[in-house]
Amino acid sequence: TVAFCQGLECLNLAGAADITAFGVGLVAYVCRSTLRCLSLRGCKSVNLPKLLMSASDELIDLAGSEDDHRALPPKFEGDNNDRSLYIAALCSVLVQMMRVHDNVGEILHLSQRYMASFKKLDDKWSSIWGVNEEKDKEDRLFGNLEVLDIGHIGDDSIRLEGCIATIAWLNGGKLKQVDLEGLKNVSHFDVSVLGSTSRNNFKRLNASAITDLPSEHSSCFFFHAMKNISELDLSGCKHWEGNSKGVALVFLTNLISLKLDNTDIKEAVLVTVLTKCKKLLRLSVCDCADLTSSKICAAKLVNRDLRLLELDCRHINLDASLCKIKKVYPSLLRLNGRCTERGTKMLKT
Numbered sequence: 001t002v003a004f005c006q007g008l009e010c011l012n013l014a015g016a017a018d019i020t021a022f023g024v025g026l027v028a029y030v031c032r033s034t035l036r037c038l039s040l041r042g043c044k045s046v047n048l049p050k051l052l053m054s055a056s057d058e059l060i061d062l063a064g065s066e067d068d069h070r071a072l073p074p075k076f077e078g079d080n081n082d083r084s085l086y087i088a089a090l091c092s093v094l095v096q097m098m099r100v101h102d103n104v105g106e107i108l109h110l111s112q113r114y115m116a117s118f119k120k121l122d123d124k125w126s127s128i129w130g131v132n133e134e135k136d137k138e139d140r141l142f143g144n145l146e147v148l149d150i151g152h153i154g155d156d157s158i159r160l161e162g163c164i165a166t167i168a169w170l171n172g173g174k175l176k177q178v179d180l181e182g183l184k185n186v187s188h189f190d191v192s193v194l195g196s197t198s199r200n201n202f203k204r205l206n207a208s209a210i211t212d213l214p215s216e217h218s219s220c221f222f223f224h225a226m227k228n229i230s231e232l233d234l235s236g237c238k239h240w241e242g243n244s245k246g247v248a249l250v251f252l253t254n255l256i257s258l259k260l261d262n263t264d265i266k267e268a269v270l271v272t273v274l275t276k277c278k279k280l281l282r283l284s285v286c287d288c289a290d291l292t293s294s295k296i297c298a299a300k301l302v303n304r305d306l307r308l309l310e311l312d313c314r315h316i317n318l319d320a321s322l323c324k325i326k327k328v329y330p331s332l333l334r335l336n337g338r339c340t341e342r343g344t345k346m347l348k349t
Contacts, residue, residue: 002027004125010037014149019043021051022114028141029118030125038142039149041179046153048163049101053111055141056166060094063087073173073197085221086196090165093189097162140170151181151206164190168197177204181233188214188222195225202228208235208259219248227251235261235284250276257282261312264288267295274299274306284312294320297328307331 002011008031013019024046028035040046063071068087076083098104142148148167154160160183168175168190175198180186186207192214195202205226214222226232229252237260246269249258255277260270261284270291274280285291293313297320300306308329314336326332326340333343 005031007034009034011035012037012039013043014039014041016043018045020045021047022117025051025114025141026118026121029115030122032139032141032143034144035142036144037147038145040153041149041151041181043153044155047158048150048154048160049097049107049158050110051114051141052163052166053097053104053108054115055111055170056094056097056162057108057111059166059169060091060098063090063094071169073169075173075200076196077199078196082196086193086225089189089192089196089221090169093162093165093187093193096187096189097159100159100161140172142167142171144174145171146174146201147177148175149177149179151179151183153183156184158185160185161187161190165193168194171197173198174201176201178202179206180208180210181206182209183207184209184211186210186212188212188218192218192222192225195222195229199225199228202226204231205229206233208233208237208261210234210237213237219246220251223248223251228254230254230279231257233259234263235259237263247272249273253277253279255280259284260288261286262288264290267291271295271299271302275302278303278305280306281308282310283308284310285316286312287315289316292317292319293325296320297325300328310334312336 002008008027011027011031013024019040024040024043028038059071062068071087071090072083076086078086101107164178164180164186175194178194188210191205191207191210194205213219232252232255246265249269250273253276256279258273258277258280265285265288267290270285274283274296285296291313293316296311296313309331311325311329311332311334313325322335326335330342332340333346334340339347
């Protein structure tokens with residue numbers, strides 16, 4: 001019945017236990033011209049591969065052909081090297097998508113039937129409503145989405161490799177905010193494709209709990225693709241191996257908020273990031289066993305422009321006291337979840 005809401009712009013189905021991939025796809029297709037914000041957080045019955053496999057199958061053919069420019073997003077930003085890395089990441093994750101599903105043929109057939117049903121129902125309802133459909137109307141799911149929340153979608157048995165990349169391609173670069181919280185079966189290639197596709201608009205990403213972080217070499221493209229992002233959450237990522245892995249975070253010079261709670265990131269990497277990200281206002285590094293508060297303070301000596309407003313460093317090695325931290329960062333309004341004297345004063349005024 002939601003699909004009958006003409007002009008629907010925002011839809012929050014968070015926690016809806018009975019909503020299925022078919023229901024989501026029907027709403028997304030019928031309302032594709034107007035739908036801007038969609039939340040499917042915690043929708044355990046939504047199986048994204050069943051919804052997206054037909055588009056993924058089409059996309060892998062485009063990416064693997066000699067005429068692979070059709071697999072690029074509109075107004076692709078980047079040189080030939082960026083293009084090659086994008087196509088490589090896209091092909092890698094789509095091939096992975098086909099391999100991880102034992103019954104890929106069955107899923108593909110079901111997905112194709114879904115899309116055929118969406119189009120028939122859309123044509124039928126359009127004639128009932130008397131809507132004069134334009135021949136060149138965008139025919140893609142999620143084509144105008146700007147905000148997407150699919151945190152904790154589906155159950156743990158559903159493999160999501162390739163789904164984010166497919167959504168990004170269908171969307172064509174309009175996404176500004178994406179929440180992937182709790183999704184472990186997402187490939188770093190998915191995130192690279194998402195960043196490359198939405199490079200100019202992409203501002204916020206929550207990918208906490210992602211287990212497939214890129215290698216030290218691949219991380220350069222991974223973070224360079226997201227160079228315009230302002231809010232990033234990679235909490236729970238336990239694969240920051242080596243003293244320099246993750247240092248490509250320095251590409252994110254527009255970062256305002258960074259959350260790395262419960263990660264094994266090395267303090268040498270974090271200090272490097274803090275000295276380069278001059279716009280950073282919020283930092284959270286709770287439960288990071290390899291970090292010390294003295295190094296966080298030392299970063300301020302190198303980057304005088306660093307004016308943190310919020311810092312959460314609970315459960316790290318506090319070899320420099322909280323008083324010392326507040327002295328080094330007098331701009332702080334909140335420290336470890338509590339207002340500082342300056343923050344309290346500002347609240348009162």
